[in-house]
Amino acid sequence: MHAAGHEYLELQLGISGGMRCFSCLRPNVESEPEHQNARMRAVEDELFSGAGVDKKQGASAHPAGSFVNPVDICGVSVSFLRTFVQENNLSLTNMTTAEVCSELIKAHTASEKISYVELLQRRGKTACVGEAIRFVSHAWACKFLSVVETIVQKCKDEGLDECACFVWFDIFSVNQHSGIENFEHWTKSFQFAIHKIGKAWIIFIPYLPIWLERAWCLYELYAMVEGHVDFEILLPSxxxxxxxxxxxxxxxxxxxxxxI
Incomplete structure (x- = not known):
């Protein structure tokens, strides 16, 4: 982008550093983080007590997929996303995330009815999976390749190691074969998971995004705000x-x- 473009954006939007990333602005209230953390601790207590689980033992003492933690915070590495694109020749297609989920993710996990993250773990590809440090929010109608390229570029901009940067990307982290048995419990678990991850990347494609037209995306934003999660808005170049x-x-x- 030309320097003049950067200057114009700084005047119009009150930001600096270009367009690739907008950091969210939060009220400067000292008690807010403490209040939010207390609220999330209350949500966590409710999740454990509702499942009859001793919180001191933690979720790790219970089998994967247990009622106490229906939303896993495991993610895939950015390096894995590159490999996934290459292995499935996605650089040559215009497939949306919805199409990738339907035609690839569900197909690959159909026999075992598990999430793609679990599939990678069972196949011994544990280096590709880890606790997510970024939550990725985007509309499934977006071109999948553009979403991945935006994530890769963000890693470059921040100097993050692609092999160690694990992102919570719903089509990989969530079991696409199972329904939600208890929606209220699931949404609380979802909010708690976002809070635990702590940081989110919202991807706007196009720049006046369909993301804002999706009810679930707006719910994700609500969960970010409720969980006091720092989020950034990313755009492809x-x-x-x-x-x-x-x-x-x-x-x-x-x-x-x-x-809208």
Whole structure:
């Protein structure tokens, strides 16, 4: 992006450092983190007590998929995402995340009816799996390759090791063959999982995103705010340039969002 574009964005949006990432702004209230942590501890206590589990033993003392922790916080490495794209020739397609989930993820895990993360673990590919340090939120109608490329670019920008950067990416982390038996319990577990991960990347494709039109994506945002999770908005490089032109041409973000 040209320097003039950066300067224009800083004037319009009050940010610096370019368009690839917007950090969320939070109220400067000293008691807020303590309050949020206390609330999340209460949610955790409720999850354990509801399952009749001794919290001192922890979820690790119970089998995977137990009622106390229906939302696993295990993720896949960014390096694995690169490999997944290469092995499935996704760089040559325009498949959306929904299509990748339906045609690849579900197909690969159909016989065992488990999550892709569990499949990798059972096949001994444990280096590809680890506790997530970033939660990835995006609309499934987005092109899967663009989502992965945005994540890879973010790792480069931050100097993160792709082999050690594990991301919670729903089609891999969630069992795509099982339904939700207790929605209230599941949503509380989901909120707690996001809180435990602590940081999230929201991917906007296109720059005036369909993400804002998806009820579940908005629920994820709600869970981030409730869990006091720091989140950043990421755009692919091509979307950055289009967004700059949109603003330079007189476009206003608030006007576009108000039409959603």
């Amino acid at each position: 091509a979307e950055e340039d289009e967004f700059v032109q949109f603003l330079i041409g007189g476009g206003k973000v608030e006007d576009a969002i108000s039409k």
